[in-house]
Amino acid sequence: MDIIVCIKQVPETTQVRINPATNTLIREGVKAIINPFDTYAIEEAVRLKERFGGKTTVISMGPPQAEEALREAMAMGLDEAVLLTDRAFAGSDTLATSYIVSCAIEKLTPFDLILCGKQASDGDTAQVGPGISTHLDIPQVTYVKKIREVGNSYALVERMTEEGYEILKVALPALLTVVKEINEPRIPSLRGMMRAKRAQVLCWKAQDISADSGRIGLDGSPTQVVKIFTPPPRKGGQIFEGETSDIVEKLVELLKDQI
Amino acid sequence: MDYQLTEQQKMIQELCRRIAKEKIQPIAADLDKKGEFPKEIIELLAQSDLFAIFIPAEYDGALELPAGQKVGGVLDLCIATEELSRACGGTAVCYAASALGTFPIVLYGNEEQKKKYLPFIASGKKLVAFGLTEPEAGSDASAIKTTAKKAGDFYVLNGTKHFITNGGDAEIYTIIAMTDKSKGARGASAFIVEKGTPGFSFGKEEDKLGIRASITRELIFNDCKIPKENLLGREGLGFIMTMKTFDISRPGVAAQAVGIAQGALDLTVRYAKERHQFGKAISSFQGIQWMLADMATQIEAARALVYSVARNIDSGKTDVVKESAMAKVFASDTAMRVTTDCLQIYGGYGYMKDYPIEKYMRDAKITQIYEGTNQIQRNIIAIQLIKETAK
Amino acid sequence: MPIHIIAEKCTGCRLCIKACPLNAIKIIEKKAVIELDLCNLCGACVDACKLNAIILEKTTRHTLDATRYSGVWVFAEQKKGKVQSVAFELLFKGRQLAEKLNTDLSAVILGEKLEEEIQELIWHGADNVYVVEDKQLANFQDEPYTNALVELIKKYKPGIVLCGATSIGRALISRVAVRIKTGLTADCTGLDIDSDSAILLQTRPAFGGNIMATIITPNHRPQMATVRHKVFPEGSTDMKRKGKIIREKFDGRLLLSRTKLLDIIEEVESTVNLTEADIIVSGGRGMGGAQNFKILEELAYVLGGAMGASRAAVDSDWMAYSHQVGQTGKTVCPKIYIACGISGQIQHLVGMQSSKIIVAINKDPDAPIFKVATYGIVGDLFEIVPALTKRFREILKK
Missing domain, CATH: 3.40.50.620 (HUPs)
Incomplete structure (x- = not known):
């Protein structure tokens, strides 16, 4: 079973600090990490490889430093890594990004499964995964919380919905986006880290994947940012301090008519 | 400070820091409260190859040794122990004690013994314990009463060891017993005893002040018959082996102390910035600042000493008894002082079990006591000093 | 590269640096320089530059009617x-x-x-x-x-x-x-x-x-x-x-499909009616542990509200993901949102700031949550929440 995992390097935002003067994010010293949702895709690929054998490849588009994320994925147990890095890719929106990644995957064909995290924690669009499967014209299942069974030409999966879940049988090759309920990602081993450190990461540019220059980067992106602004903060209100009993009394008085 | 660590050492540091933060920190208070052995953490450390870092590569370890050198990876082990100790000194000692029990096999085991035991230890499938201390023989280790009598192809062990870290949870025990009482210290020998050997059982489990995640237990030998192949080295070398083992294991205790101190300081700096009194964060008061500065300086000095000694051992130097004792004394005294001062900065909250800091103080205390009390360490240092000037 | 700076026009005023969300601009010898590996061509600097010194080029092939x-x-x-x-x-x-x-x-x-x-x-x-x-x-x-x-x-x-x-x-x-x-x-x-x-x-x-x-x-x-x-x-x-x-x-x-829907399973437990709730009691990192959410549950019960959680609490496995409020969780708009031990990172705020009344309980007076709170309480939530529950229980006779 050959699996391709798509990942993105994102800034670690769980400890975000906001510059109070400009009200913007302080990016200095913010670590770059693998998009947390993608770590579940990596783990699932490693588990499938452990069960069924086959080759696993991790792929990422980004600046040269995204190589670090790929090595971390290899440390967790993936075999090979491809970095799509080219200044011509800069400014790609989700349409262009999913096109670029799908071009690279064409080059890695054949494969049985593509795994992605449900969305990236920086953009939160959840569009690139479905975009890739559409470019490749393969079926997809989003929000997968369990892979129940994998056969020669199909997978039986559970898809999370707002109300519960659905059980779906999907023909392979297919693309699945996974949610955190699917597994608990492992911490890489020392030997895995050493192997990943020494492993080769392939670097592909636009021409290496035969990507059409009109469909990548800024030119290939239908959407365009026209304005960036800091929202006017909602005004803070009344602050209570002091004795618990006084605070509670005042608060209950203020809220009781709303309940 | 940049200690010019190797690539592998940096990875060990990163890996252990991550395990400490993500897996140990959240359960440390609970382990401490229940006095529970952290089985899952030990399994995780095993999967992460951390039991392989002090085992030579030829026995499935991750340690590349220069030709002719028997032991190494001490700095690697110190780094791992320090990082784990930042989250929980008790969990760290379960790990480090396995290395302590393994060193006699690495140093003095014959080829068959090494092939038989080291791969299991490297994979983390078998935990090791070291058994020396007895009720009547603490600092005076030569007073041990456990005997090993040769009977044909076997040795028969009788006696009781106590305060044994990993007792009951370890599969392999390195035991010091008297083969010839008449010779005193020169009559002691070291043996490998496997859990499950008839006549080998476990006694009282101690209820300790600190490092409560580690299990400390009595080992009872009652006509316990072990094959004569389980003798390490030769008869009569038991004490020399013990002393040589301690020379290379003491930096590990020192690293544990550094880790406990650092963990406490990390928490305290954060607390001092959050805690407001007299309208400002207490970290803005010079009295607090000076305490923090002193603690950070002492910890860095301890770390530098520990790493230097560890590096010396890893580079093949064998005569490290004085330096090793110095590292242990300095780091453990630092840990005690730092954790006490950290608790002081936390004030009343620090005294309460709802806050994590008092655990660090309880955990720190043992580092001044075990693997030779700090008074014994000072004796060792002084004897060496006097010897050196006599030359 | 489709973005560049006209050096003659640039005065090194740093407005573009402030505007850049990716920290991709530096001043070198009094001129702005864009680090192209970091830039994603978002154009924020183009708008910020008062001297029109930054050019972002885009060629469009499509002529759309x-x-x-x-x-x-x-x-x-x-x-x-x-x-x-x-x-x-x-x-x-x-x-x-x-x-x-x-x-x-x-x-x-x-x-x-x-x-x-x-x-x-x-x-x-x-x-x-x-x-x-x-x-x-x-x-x-x-x-x-x-x-x-x-x-x-x-x-x-x-x-x-x-x-x-x-x-x-x-x-x-x-x-x-x-x-x-x-x-x-x-x-x-x-x-x-x-x-x-x-x-x-x-x-x-x-x-x-x-x-x-x-x-x-x-x-x-x-x-x-x-x-x-x-x-x-x-x-x-x-x-x-x-x-x-x-x-x-x-x-x-x-209308053919290569996926086949075999079954739909509704899980009562995972159906937290969070988005529809008029009152939400939500907990964050300050709750300290899963067991402490009990006090929030009691308050939510008395008020007839639903339970929410911040990403920090969900990531720590104190609450299920279905309770998560924020950019990566659910967007909610209740009449009353009670945030307990939630510092108020932007990722959380975007999911709840349109609530009619926001009550924040946090021991850190500098927590950003107080900037959006209608009523902010600086104090120990473990004291205040049970007291609130008690008082509401008396008033609402539950």
Whole structure:
């Protein structure tokens, strides 16, 4: 079973600090990490490889430093890594990004499964995964919380919905986006880290994947940012301090008519 | 400070820091409260190859040794122990004690013994314990009463060891017993005893002040018959082996102390910035600042000493008894002082079990006591000093 | 590279540095220099530069005749034959957009046996309802739904297509946008029409930080956007409204699927009615552990509210993901939102700041949550929450 995992390097935002003067994010010293949702895709690929054998490849588009994320994925147990890095890719929106990644995957064909995290924690669009499967014209299942069974030409999966879940049988090759309920990602081993450190990461540019220059980067992106602004903060209100009993009394008085 | 660590050492540091933060920190208070052995953490450390870092590569370890050198990876082990100790000194000692029990096999085991035991230890499938201390023989280790009598192809062990870290949870025990009482210290020998050997059982489990995640237990030998192949080295070398083992294991205790101190300081700096009194964060008061500065300086000095000694051992130097004792004394005294001062900065909250800091103080205390009390360490240092000037 | 700085014009004023969300600009020898490996060509610096010293070039090959596309469409998601309320919210917003554009508002519904629902859509403001009924479309499946919606768009050429950012909507509309090769903006919190160009202005939080970006799709049609449930209100219904119903039938081959839906399982437990709740009691990192959420549960019970959690609490496994409020969880808009031990990182704030009343309880007086709180309480939540519960219990006699 050959699996391709798509990942993105994102800034670690769980400890975000906001510059109070400009009200913007302080990016200095913010670590770059693998998009947390993608770590579940990596783990699932490693588990499938452990069960069924086959080759696993991790792929990422980004600046040269995204190589670090790929090595971390290899440390967790993936075999090979491809970095799509080219200044011509800069400014790609989700349409262009999913096109670029799908071009690279064409080059890695054949494969049985593509795994992605449900969305990236920086953009939160959840569009690139479905975009890739559409470019490749393969079926997809989003929000997968369990892979129940994998056969020669199909997978039986559970898809999370707002109300519960659905059980779906999907023909392979297919693309699945996974949610955190699917597994608990492992911490890489020392030997895995050493192997990943020494492993080769392939670097592909636009021409290496035969990507059409009109469909990548800024030119290939239908959407365009026209304005960036800091929202006017909602005004803070009344602050209570002091004795618990006084605070509670005042608060209950203020809220009781709303309940 | 940049200690010019190797690539592998940096990875060990990163890996252990991550395990400490993500897996140990959240359960440390609970382990401490229940006095529970952290089985899952030990399994995780095993999967992460951390039991392989002090085992030579030829026995499935991750340690590349220069030709002719028997032991190494001490700095690697110190780094791992320090990082784990930042989250929980008790969990760290379960790990480090396995290395302590393994060193006699690495140093003095014959080829068959090494092939038989080291791969299991490297994979983390078998935990090791070291058994020396007895009720009547603490600092005076030569007073041990456990005997090993040769009977044909076997040795028969009788006696009781106590305060044994990993007792009951370890599969392999390195035991010091008297083969010839008449010779005193020169009559002691070291043996490998496997859990499950008839006549080998476990006694009282101690209820300790600190490092409560580690299990400390009595080992009872009652006509316990072990094959004569389980003798390490030769008869009569038991004490020399013990002393040589301690020379290379003491930096590990020192690293544990550094880790406990650092963990406490990390928490305290954060607390001092959050805690407001007299309208400002207490970290803005010079009295607090000076305490923090002193603690950070002492910890860095301890770390530098520990790493230097560890590096010396890893580079093949064998005569490290004085330096090793110095590292242990300095780091453990630092840990005690730092954790006490950290608790002081936390004030009343620090005294309460709802806050994590008092655990660090309880955990720190043992580092001044075990693997030779700090008074014994000072004796060792002084004897060496006097010897050196006599030359 | 399509972005560059005209050195002669640059005075090194640093305005661009402040504006850059990616820290990609530095001043070298008193001139701004863009580090191209970090830049993602967002254009924030171009707007910020008062001297027009930054040039962002974009070549467009497509010459689009935007006039051939008109009308605002709302994809009306249905489950078990019931239109989901996010569709009504989109119709409310879509109505405003359609009026500004002086065009029609249409709903698109795919499914089986939809008669009553079609009426609902008209009462909620749709001028037209495009209906495709087929057994294959009874439940959502990626491929047949994508094919049907793509065919409709190709045939009727709407100018704008809006879709709920639900688990179905996100999967479907991403595929549709790629098939049509047009732009799609996810999770918009604001939608408007530019009065000069008649282009849809799509606003959403960007860069994971406290920055909003307005995004347009100038040269492709339709302009597509998703909006999360509860971001816009549901408008009132007018049962006298009349609308046109346009039915389409598709060839069975178009509705084939390579995935097969075998079963739908509803889990009562995972159905936290968070988005619909009028009162939400929510906990964050300050709760300290899973067991402590009990005190929030008690308060929520007394108030008849639902339980929420911040990402920190969910990531620590103190609460299930279904309770998560924020950019990566659910957007909520209750009458009262009580945030306990939540510091108020932007990722959380975007999910709850439209609540009518926000009560924040936190021991750190500098916590950002107090900047949005209607009533902020600086203190120990472990004291205050039980006291609140007790007092409300007395008043509400529960």
